Amino acid sequence: KQEVTQIPAALSVPEGENLVLNCSFTDSAIYNLQWFRQDPGKGLTSLLLIQSSQREQTSGRLNASLDKSSGRSTLYIAASQPGDSATYLCAVLGSNYKLTFGKGTLLTVNP
Amino acid sequence: GAGVSQSPSNKVTEKGKDVELRCDPISGHTALYWYRQSLGQGLEFLIYFQGNSAPDKSGLPSDRFSAERTGGSVSTLTIQRTQQEDSAVYLCASEQGRGREQFFGPGTRLTVL
Numbered sequence: 001k002q003e004v005t006q007i008p009a010a011l012s013v014p015e016g017e018n019l020v021l022n023c024s025f026t027d028s029a030i031y032n033l034q035w036f037r038q039d040p041g042k043g044l045t046s047l048l049l050i051q052s053s054q055r056e057q058t059s060g061r062l063n064a065s066l067d068k069s070s071g072r073s074t075l076y077i078a079a080s081q082p083g084d085s086a087t088y089l090c091a092v093l094g095s096n097y098k099l100t101f102g103k104g105t106l107l108t109v110n111p
Numbered sequence: 112g113a114g115v116s117q118s119p120s121n122k123v124t125e126k127g128k129d130v131e132l133r134c135d136p137i138s139g140h141t142a143l144y145w146y147r148q149s150l151g152q153g154l155e156f157l158i159y160f161q162g163n164s165a166p167d168k169s170g171l172p173s174d175r176f177s178a179e180r181t182g183g184s185v186s187t188l189t190i191q192r193t194q195q196e197d198s199a200v201y202l203c204a205s206e207q208g209r210g211r212e213q214f215f216g217p218g219t220r221l222t223v224l
Binding site: 031032036041042044045046049051089091093096097100102104 | 115117144146153154155156159167170202204209210211212213214215216217218220
């Protein structure tokens, strides 16, 4: 059974810092990996999707990497802003086409 | 529509009542998913539709839960004889094709008293 772990569970940083969120998964037979953002009381917003054959994806200040063989992904956020404060969720799509989610990292960027 | 929509946004019901939750996916998306997000449990998969058929119902927690999709579009998740442990946010997502990016709706917050 696929298990997804996100570290740290919570992170607080001052504005302007670069930061890294970590995600690990136990079964490397994945189809893709997706990073989401969730604001309090809201649904999920897709940030980046990395196919299993890819190593990284970039969008603006966000960069996500994937090392499928070691079961790891990182989300790098450059020059963090207070508006980046949210819960960040990592999810892997298995060969059974089910998304398995981590429990998220709660990010707070302080002005 | 522009995105996935869900209704109602909030639902408060009494234990033992039936509830229906609705999801309108992005037009043209063939795949539709239901998830549940409970406090402390994270997000869990409930059911997946490809077109109108549900090849994977393995995530439904009990036989009180059922879902259908009509016309390859709107889906309804029904919970019969609701229990307090059913309280959660129910999220719907749609996908243009299998293995592509999933787009989520805002969710329905269900509270069972």
